[in-house]
Amino acid sequence: MSGARTGACPACGHHVAVDFFDGGEQPLATIAWPGNAEEARAMPRLPLDFVQCVNCTHIHNAAFDYAHVPYSSKPNRMFNSGAAWSAFMRGLVERILARVPAIPVVVEVGHGDASLLAALAQLRPGGRYIGFDPHGATGGREGIELRAELFDPPGHVAALAPDIVVARHVLEHLESPLSFLQSIAFAAAAAGRDVPAYFEVPCVDRLQETGRTADLYYEHSSQFTTRSFTAMLEACGARIDSLAHAYDREVVTAFVSLRAPAGHCEAARAAGQYRASARESRSAIARQLEALAGDPGGVAIWGGTGKSAAFMNRYGCDATRFPVVVDSDRSKVGTFVPGTGQEIRFRDWLKDHPARTLIVPPQWRAADIVREIRREGIGASRILIEHGGALVDFLAGEHPYQRPEEPA
Numbered sequence: 227m228s229g230a231r232t233g234a235c236p237a238c239g240h241h242v243a244v245d246f247f248d249g250g251e252q253p254l255a256t257i258a259w260p261g262n263a264e265e266a267r268a269m270p271r272l273p274l275d276f277v278q279c280v281n282c283t284h285i286h287n288a289a290f291d292y293a294h295v296p297y298s299s300k301p302n303r304m305f306n307s308g309a310a311w312s313a314f315m316r317g318l319v320e321r322i323l324a325r326v327p328a329i330p331v332v333v334e335v336g337h338g339d340a341s342l343l344a345a346l347a348q349l350r351p352g353g354r355y356i357g358f359d360p361h362g363a364t365g366g367r368e369g370i371e372l373r374a375e376l377f378d379p380p381g382h383v384a385a386l387a388p389d390i391v392v393a394r395h396v397l398e399h400l401e402s403p404l405s406f407l408q409s410i411a412f413a414a415a416a417a418g419r420d421v422p423a424y425f426e427v428p429c430v431d432r433l434q435e436t437g438r439t440a441d442l443y444y445e446h447s448s449q450f451t452t453r454s455f456t457a458m459l460e461a462c463g464a465r466i467d468s469l470a471h472a473y474d475r476e477v478v479t480a481f482v483s484l485r486a487p488a489g490h491c492e493a494a495r496a497a498g499q500y501r502a503s504a505r506e507s508r509s510a511i512a513r514q515l516e517a518l519a520g521d522p523g524g525v526a527i528w529g530g531t532g533k534s535a536a537f538m539n540r541y542g543c544d545a546t547r548f549p550v551v552v553d554s555d556r557s558k559v560g561t562f563v564p565g566t567g568q569e570i571r572f573r574d575w576l577k578d579h580p581a582r583t584l585i586v587p588p589q590w591r592a593a594d595i596v597r598e599i600r601r602e603g604i605g606a607s608r609i610l611i612e613h614g615g616a617l618v619d620f621l622a623g624e625h626p627y628q629r630p631e632e633p634a
């Protein structure tokens with residue numbers, strides 16, 4: 227298939243897309259606000275290189291760069307004053323209020339002029355109506371908190387326990403709307419509750435049906451189809467309560483419930499345990515190494531690259547206390563251990579310079595190495611491997627790695 231591209235789809239995360247629309251180069255179309263004709267004509271041209279995800283049909287500009295979009299200094303002027311829009315908004319307010327408790331906590335991501343929060347607060351006073359928008363309206367109104375900051379799911383879901391999170395015409399401006407939704411879902415699971423949400427984005431189903439192209443400009447770098455919007459919701463494990471179109475199918479909306487599977491929390495807990503135990507083992511093993519460094523019987527480390535180099539750097543096996551590093555791979559001999567600087571010697575060096583203790587960082591190779599040293603008549607009486615947060619005796623200690631006596 228010609229025109230195939232790789233790169234993560236903003237909506238579904240799939241990595242194969244195909245060429246969709248080559249729009250050449252155009253200036254920013256909506257948020258630059260040039261002050262006069264000359265300034266307008268001199269605006270920099272930016273590439274429109276739209277691709278379509280083969281998995282979910284999402285359309286995005288592969289050449290898009292946020293650095294060219296000055297949201298901070300030039301606000302996105304959007305007025306919700308059209309008659310049809312107002313009717314839609316009235317209906318939306320009712321639908322939101324029907325889904326939240328009598329005293330609700332409503333979070334709106336990208337509140338803009340805050341008219342939706344104001345309407346909700348007016349009809350259902352007493353709740354908390356919190357808007358997050360670095361470039362939106364500021365200042366307090368009765369019952370409304372407007373924060374000039376980004377919504378941060380891990381902190382804000384736990385702290386605010388929202389009854390609903392609303393994001394209208396926001397997801398299509400995010401570099402990765404999928405990651406935003408997944409982080410809300412994960413925060414919900416971590417908080418042990420569902421987070422209901424309402425999302426609304428422009429829909430370009432008719433773009434392909436009709437062959438029109440004017441939707442595809444620089445600021446609109448990410449364009450949802452009904453299929454890609456649904457794929458995004460499915461990819462974050464959302465339960466879709468209702469999916470609907472508005473404005474003659476130019477907008478797609480959904481009420482959903484977000485909560486990542488319990489397995490994600492289990493994975494996070496296990497990661498935390500690994501992290502904590504790795505931190506503990508670092509000092510425990512460093513103490514063991516400190517004791518070994520003074521061993522008059524001698525200590526050698528087997529292997530000078532890869533896992534062995536990682537081990538030495540992790541646990542501070544410096545070249546002064548642990549000068550002897552050997553390897554059975556002749557191609558590594560004469561090179562130096564990255565970071566710590568020991569010269570790597572061939573394993574036969576141990577025949578003339580015996581070491582009582584051999585440290586073998588790659589545990590899974592220890593059985594082979596024991597066979598090798600026995601075959602070669604290298605006399606190390608103790609082989610140590612890292613296991614369970616300590617250095618343990620490979621031949622006599624408890625560990626899950628195969629011993630040399632066992633069949634391969």
Ligand SMILES: [Zn+2]
Pocket residue numbers: 235236237238239240279280281282283284454457
């Ligand atoms: Zn996709």
